[in-house]
Structure formats: structure tokens, C-alpha cells
Amino acid sequence: MRVIDLHVHIAPYHMMRAEARRTFLLGKENREQIEGYSSDAAALLRLMDAEQIERIGIMNYISPGVIGPGPEVNEWALALVSADPRRLIAFGSIHPRYTTDPGGDVGRLVERGARGLKIHPPHQEFAANAYLNGLDGLAKIYLAAEEAGIPVTIHTGTSVIPGARSRLGNPMDVDDVAVDFPDLTILLAHGGRPLWMDEAFFVVRRHPNVYLELSGIPPARLLEWFPRLEQIADRVVWGSDWPSPGVASMRTNVEQFTALPLGEEAKRKILHDNAARLFP
Numbered sequence: 001m002r003v004i005d006l007h008v009h010i011a012p013y014h015m016m017r018a019e020a021r022r023t024f025l026l027g028k029e030n031r032e033q034i035e036g037y038s039s040d041a042a043a044l045l046r047l048m049d050a051e052q053i054e055r056i057g058i059m060n061y062i063s064p065g066v067i068g069p070g071p072e073v074n075e076w077a078l079a080l081v082s083a084d085p086r087r088l089i090a091f092g093s094i095h096p097r098y099t100t101d102p103g104g105d106v107g108r109l110v111e112r113g114a115r116g117l118k119i120h121p122p123h124q125e126f127a128a129n130a131y132l133n134g135l136d137g138l139a140k141i142y143l144a145a146e147e148a149g150i151p152v153t154i155h156t157g158t159s160v161i162p163g164a165r166s167r168l169g170n171p172m173d174v175d176d177v178a179v180d181f182p183d184l185t186i187l188l189a190h191g192g193r194p195l196w197m198d199e200a201f202f203v204v205r206r207h208p209n210v211y212l213e214l215s216g217i218p219p220a221r222l223l224e225w226f227p228r229l230e231q232i233a234d235r236v237v238w239g240s241d242w243p244s245p246g247v248a249s250m251r252t253n254v255e256q257f258t259a260l261p262l263g264e265e266a267k268r269k270i271l272h273d274n275a276a277r278l279f280p
Contacts, residue, residue: 001258001268004275005250006057006089007153007189007215007239010037010044012076017068019162026245034243038076041083048087051251054272055086055279057116057239059153061093063123066163071098078113089279091116091153095124096137106144115279116187117145120155121168128154128168129176142177146184151278153213156200157190160245171200178207185209185278187237190216197225204232211274215239218246219256233266237275 013021013035025031037044048056058081060073069076074092081088092114094105106117119141121128131139145152154174158166171192178186191212192200204212212232214222216239223229229236240253247253258267 002272003053003250003254004055004057004238004272004279005053005240005242005254006187006237006275006279007059007213007241008056008250009059009241009244010034010056010080011060012038012069012073014038015069015073015076017066020067023161024244028243038080041080041088044080045084045087048250051249051254053250053254055089055275056250057089057091057153057279059091059118061091061118061120061124062095062098063120064098065125066123066161071095074109074114078109081113085113089115091118093118094141096126096130096135096141099137102137103140103144106141106148110148110150114150116151116153117141118153118155121173122155122159122164122166123161125165126168128156128173131180132176139180142181142184146181149185151185151187151211153187153189155189156192156196157216158193158195169196171196171203174210175203175206178203178210182207183209185211187211187213189213189239190241191226193217193225201226201228201232204235208235210235211278212236213239214257214270215241216244216247219253219260222257223260223262230262230266233262233269234274236270237278238271 077090081090092109156171157169240250242250
């Protein structure tokens with residue numbers, strides 16, 4: 001079965017704060033190999049071939065206070081995906097507190113090849129709906145993405161990275177975003193796990209442009225946390241969160257998912273077709 005993995009954390013590890021890097025790669029016996037992919041797109045593509053992954057979304061974002069990278073992370077990401085823009089999907093990042101022209105920055109990233117944006121409230125230290133409380137630049141980012149027709153992936157759920165503000169991961173904040181930007185495609189990363197799965201399911205069912213993105217959810221617990229997953233199969237996309245803690249490989253998560261008692265049509269939509277429609 002064809003697979004598009006929309007949430008992979010190949011990152012410029014040299015830009016990370018020491019404690020974030022240590023936590024992120026904790027327990028990885030092949031740490032040097034993983035770090036090597038950040039400067040060797042050909043090796044990354046060979047890994048994708050070996051693990052039968054058609055395309056991946058490469059997630060990075062501006063987070064000087066918690067993760068480390070500033071705006072230079074976009075330069076790194078665009079350079080990496082230039083090796084094969086058909087298979088490597090760059091998610092760009094604009095932080096409303098580190099720019100004077102957030103809307104223009106979005107447009108420039110899209111012109112240069114970014115196919116989506118990433119917002120990470122616990123790591124960027126603002127709520128997904130913080131524009132309601134004075135962070136005007138965030139609204140300009142959403143509006144520019146809406147006008148450009150590119151999806152925005154928003155982290156929901158907790159984080160174990162030192163300094164992360166996990167309370168900002170409640171999916172109900174995204175309900176406001178979906179109300180205020182009804183034509184914006186939103187990918188609800190991690191489904192609010194492990195605290196807010198009901199809220200995530202509600203937001204996806206309520207808003208036709210919100211998708212549940214499954215990265216970071218152990219496949220063995222997926223139907224425990226989302227027992228009605230098949231009902232929303234048209235708006236669920238696959239992600240592994242590899243190589244985050246607890247994720248052995250992109251392929252391992254796929255195999256665990258395909259073993260679940262779901263219909264073949266639902267599996268095909270989730271693993272490939274829905275993402276292919278969003279990122280043609």
C-alpha cells in the first residue's frame with residue numbers, strides 16, 4: 001500500500017538547544033545515522049525507498065526559546081527538499097514574534113517551495129488562537145496561508161521537551177482558528193494525545209477543512225483513543241513523527257497501523273489518498 005508520511009522530524013540538529021537535542025534523540029542507537037540525514041538528502045531518499053515511503057513532510061519551526069532554531073531553519077529545509085521536491089515536502093515556519101511582515105514572509109516561503117506551514121504552540125510559546133489576545137501577526141500568517149491555499153499543521157497535545165508549555169496544546173484553541181479562517185486547511189497533528197483526544201475528534205468532525213493527523217500516536221492505541229476513526233476516514237492523514245522518542249521507524253508504524261481492524265478503503269485513504277489530494 002502506498003504511503004505518504006506527512007510528519008517526519010529530519011531536522012538541523014546542530015541548531016537545536018542541547019537539552020532539546022538530547023531529549024529528542026534519547027535512546028536512538030543509530031543517532032549518528034539519523035543526524036546524518038539532515039545533510040544528506042540522497043541517503044534520506046534511499047531510506048524512504050527501503051521503507052517503502054513514497055513522500056514525506058519535513059517538519060521544522062522557529063522556536064529559539066525551547067528547541068533552538070530561528071528563521072534560518074527555513075533556509076535549511078528548503079535546501080534539503082531541493083534534492084527532490086516531488087518526494088520531500090517542506091513545511092515552513094513563520095513566528096509572529098520574530099518578523100515585521102508575517103503575511104509577506106508566508107508568500108515568500110511559498111514562492112521558494114514551501115508546501116505547508118507548521119505552528120507548534122507548546123514550543124513556540126503562544127496559543128493557536130493567540131491572535132484573539134493581541135498577537136496580530138498570527139492572524140496574518142493564517143490569512144496568508146489561507147489565501148495561498150497551503151495547509152497549516154498545528155501541534156496539539158503535550159510535549160516532553162524541556163521548557164515546553166504543554167497547556168497550549170489543547171485542540172479546542174484550533175476550533176477558533178477554523179471558525180475565523182474557514183477556507184484554511186488545518187492538519188491537527190497528534191490528535192491532542194494523550195489528554196485531549198475527544199476535543200480533537202470534535203474539532204475535526206465540526207470543521208470540513210480540519211484533518212486529523214496521526215503522528216505521534218502509538219498505532220496500538222489508535223482505536224482505543226479514536227474508536228470512531230473510520231467515520232472520519234476522508235479527513236485523516238498519516239504521519240509517523242519519526243524519529244521522535246518512541247518511534248522506531250517510519251515503516252514500523254505503517255505495519256502496526258495496517259494490522260488494525262480497519263477497512264482497506266479507510267487504510268488507503270489515511271495512508272495515501274487524502275494526503276495526495278492535499279499535496280498534489
